[in-house]
Amino acid sequence: MTIKVAKRALVPPFIVMDVMRAAAALEAAGRSIVHLEVGQPSTGIPQAAAKRVGKILGEDPLGYTLASGLPALCDRISRHYLETYGVVVPADRIFATTGSSGGFVLAFLSAFEAGDRVALAAPGYPAYRHILTSLGVTPELIAVGASTRYQPTVSHLKKLPRLPDGLIVGSPANPTGTVIPPDEFRELAGFCDRNGIRLVSDEIYHGITFGSTATTAAGLSDTAIVVNSFSKYFSMTGWRLGWLVVPPDLMRPLECLAQNLFIAPPAISQHGGIAVFDCREELEANVARYARNREVLLRRLPECGFERLAPADGAFYIYADVSDIAEDAPTLCTRILTEAGVATTPGTDFDPFSGHRFVRFSFAGTTADMEEACTRLKAWRAQTAIR
Numbered sequence: 001m002t003i004k005v006a007k008r009a010l011v012p013p014f015i016v017m018d019v020m021r022a023a024a025a026l027e028a029a030g031r032s033i034v035h036l037e038v039g040q041p042s043t044g045i046p047q048a049a050a051k052r053v054g055k056i057l058g059e060d061p062l063g064y065t066l067a068s069g070l071p072a073l074c075d076r077i078s079r080h081y082l083e084t085y086g087v088v089v090p091a092d093r094i095f096a097t098t099g100s101s102g103g104f105v106l107a108f109l110s111a112f113e114a115g116d117r118v119a120l121a122a123p124g125y126p127a128y129r130h131i132l133t134s135l136g137v138t139p140e141l142i143a144v145g146a147s148t149r150y151q152p153t154v155s156h157l158k159k160l161p162r163l164p165d166g167l168i169v170g171s172p173a174n175p176t177g178t179v180i181p182p183d184e185f186r187e188l189a190g191f192c193d194r195n196g197i198r199l200v201s202d203e204i205y206h207g208i209t210f211g212s213t214a215t216t217a218a219g220l221s222d223t224a225i226v227v228n229s230f231s232k233y234f235s236m237t238g239w240r241l242g243w244l245v246v247p248p249d250l251m252r253p254l255e256c257l258a259q260n261l262f263i264a265p266p267a268i269s270q271h272g273g274i275a276v277f278d279c280r281e282e283l284e285a286n287v288a289r290y291a292r293n294r295e296v297l298l299r300r301l302p303e304c305g306f307e308r309l310a311p312a313d314g315a316f317y318i319y320a321d322v323s324d325i326a327e328d329a330p331t332l333c334t335r336i337l338t339e340a341g342v343a344t345t346p347g348t349d350f351d352p353f354s355g356h357r358f359v360r361f362s363f364a365g366t367t368a369d370m371e372e373a374c375t376r377l378k379a380w381r382a383q384t385a386i387r
């Protein structure tokens, strides 16, 4: 007798994780691989925060916290909004989550019904559409391109057959690194407010920008849900901690969901989260390294034949249009991995329409790795016919 597997569980894989597995298999067989596939800091939690966590370990029983997190953490995040953006976000609108990934589940469950339609850009972070699908919400993909910096606009929304129930934006975005300019963001947030569209703003790459201003939706709309995380700028990826800024009408439903689904985010990570806001020097040194890495790739990727690059205003990604050099990005990425020893991610992870034409390079690693990857890619291109 076959026992069913729920259809909601049959979501596509997160391709970058499959690339990581293939790269690990090559490494286990003795090959040297340079990792430009994964989007995580190669640095750990800053020193002072690590020290603080060590002290807490000996002192605190680390039981459950409130579902919304330690009050001291919510207070500290609230202060962060004032200090960083000049925006008042009361601590009782902050909700700590198990990474932003846990935040998405709570945000989507509390804001959308099964059958709702939620618009989002393609290319975009794949988990948005896969989580929505598993919850019975229909992702309405908007094909965006270089002309709008790979970001959705009001005019895209107006062209949909009917206005959606929600809109997800990421700025800086994964995989393109592009930022929504402040005026456009204001227009988008105002349009969503006026038309009953719940805006979900993924701000996980805030803090990692290169000359552009990342705007928080918390300063533009009281109905928007803001999603953020300690995984990127704060360099605490494995600690699985994030937060939401929650509109007042969603706070209680979201709290009840969190109590039942997760009880609370990890207590030890929350203590680290409180301390990490005071580690600016180390965190800014990380950003300076990303800036150097970005400069290396923007200068050297064209020498390797990758010439059509998205602006990379922020985050740690360069999204390259490879359609002039290859027909199929997944095949190209496999060849680059196996023949040149450089792991990259095909655009198909981010975009079911045009992803086969793109490759994402992550520059979260060391500067030496960026140089080495370009040296390998250049040598490989010189001796390889791709088409």
Ligand SMILES: Cc1ncc(COP(=O)(O)O)c(C=O)c1O
Pocket (backbone or CB within 6 Å): 039, 098, 099, 100, 101, 102, 125, 170, 173, 174, 202, 204, 228, 229, 230, 231, 237, 241, 242
């Ligand atoms: C745009 C974006 N949002 C959310 C996440 C999830 O991050 P976490 O769950 O570690 O906060 C990622 C991870 O790469 C991401 O790129």
